[in-house]
Amino acid sequence: MEREEFAQRITQMHCTLYRICTSQLSCAQDREDAVQEALKKAWERRRQLRNDALLQAWVIRILLNECHKIQRQRKRLLLTDRLMDPDAPAPEAAPEGLLLRQALRQLPEKLRVPLVLHYLEGYGVQETARILRLPPGTVKTRMRAGRAQLKLLLDEEVFEDENK
């Protein structure tokens, strides 16, 4: 894959990359670090990708790994990041948007990521399972648990009619 094609296909998915980063990382700088590092790694390792059609899912996988890595580093910082404005990049967000974002971030990562991939990014259960390297049954279980927790947090049904 040539650089131009790679860049073009990545650019097409920049909203997806942003949403995945935002669902995982609260700090804007961390999100920038994560996406930069993920794109760098994806390019360097692109020959490991056997099927170019799976580029998007593959990049998402790398990005999730990078987000996880940053989260691990963050745990070692004292309270610094909690003191930093966790939602600085979207000051214009409506209070309801803030509430939803916070509720999503309060979910454990293993419940949050399948929900984001399936409901927000439109990946099917099989594809979500492939990205997360989990059995489809596990993905379904986690999505069910994630929805239940979100319902508790928000006191409202979530994704009710969208259960594919």
Place this chain on the structure above:
Amino acid sequence: MKTSEDFRLALGQPDAGFDRAMRQALSALPAAAHRPAISRRSVWALAASLALLLGVIILGPGLGRQSPQPTPLSQEATGAVFPLRKALLEAEFSLSPEAEALLAQSARAGYAQTAHTAFTVEAVHDGAVLHFLIQAKALQAGYLLVDAQWNEAQGRCEALEAPIGKLFPDLAEEEGSVYDYARHNGLKLLLVSCEDQLSHSAPVFVGTTWYSAAETGGFCQGVSIGCLAQENALTETYKCVEYVVSAEGVPESISTQQITLDLPVGKPLREYTIAAPVPFEQVNATLDQITVYCTLMSTAVRYTCSYASDGDGKSITTSLYLKRSAKQGSVQGSNATDTTVTGQYFILEPMEQPNAIPFTIGRSVGSSYQYEKQEIRLVPAEAPNTPGESE
């Protein structure tokens, strides 16, 4: 009912910083690194190159010197766009010659040992920056050392459930979790967690990086980058907690060791252009009468933030932090349930002119998500000293 669209809107659209980061990353991709699979054309090209090389060797020994030399792709060139913070967090130690010369005087190592693990904590001055190196080494073969902490409340350890490749990059090709890997290879799991404890007067961390080695006799180590407050003695205490996890995945025994480092106060090896502390004027912010006073040190802004309590005994967590968008460095603050917080903001890049410094002052009540914030600008109370003057 909340729909997918509601959540998409809540997560928002890519901001300018994110777009810029993506553009930078994509434009920094090296274009010449593409190597297609070996084809007949490649073989011919290789043969032609060899013939040419042979010709050069035989016919013109002097030509070789005039040929352009291939330039390897520079790590710096591709990494230049990545933020300074990242470089600092991930960089290996690179001590200046002056720091090397003074290493023997300034380095202090603390050592503690349990039945299974030896801990070493070492601190090294590098200019005004302190590096802390924390190492834990398994004393017996057959242990897989994991930099992780057992969660007592949940009775589990997330790190053990993580894919082995996440914690041990060398084992990226292995399948399964850390726990699975240890079980299949007959390794006992040793969870090691170092909790740093800082005295109030001590410099605080800017960042910490941890990683673990894959081998059973391996080590985990952390690098903390701190800033030396010039007039304060420094005492660091690290609490190293060790858990030995049984085959059933529960901790069999727990031991704790403390390591205390008493560091000498040293003159910074690296002089910054700002020679003397610059007091900043007191700011009375309107956000519940928060008062801020800052002093600009050679490498840090020290601040005191006082909150006028309303006297209802409500637990208030107050925090002050420098606005990060300036990307002038990282930040550290203290939070407390009383009405005064102090802390230091570390400047990772020397400031050319200590003019107004933008702060965002924040107050959280109860949950860390409930934030109120306000932007203020601190202005020097008096003109700073001429750059270049030494203390």
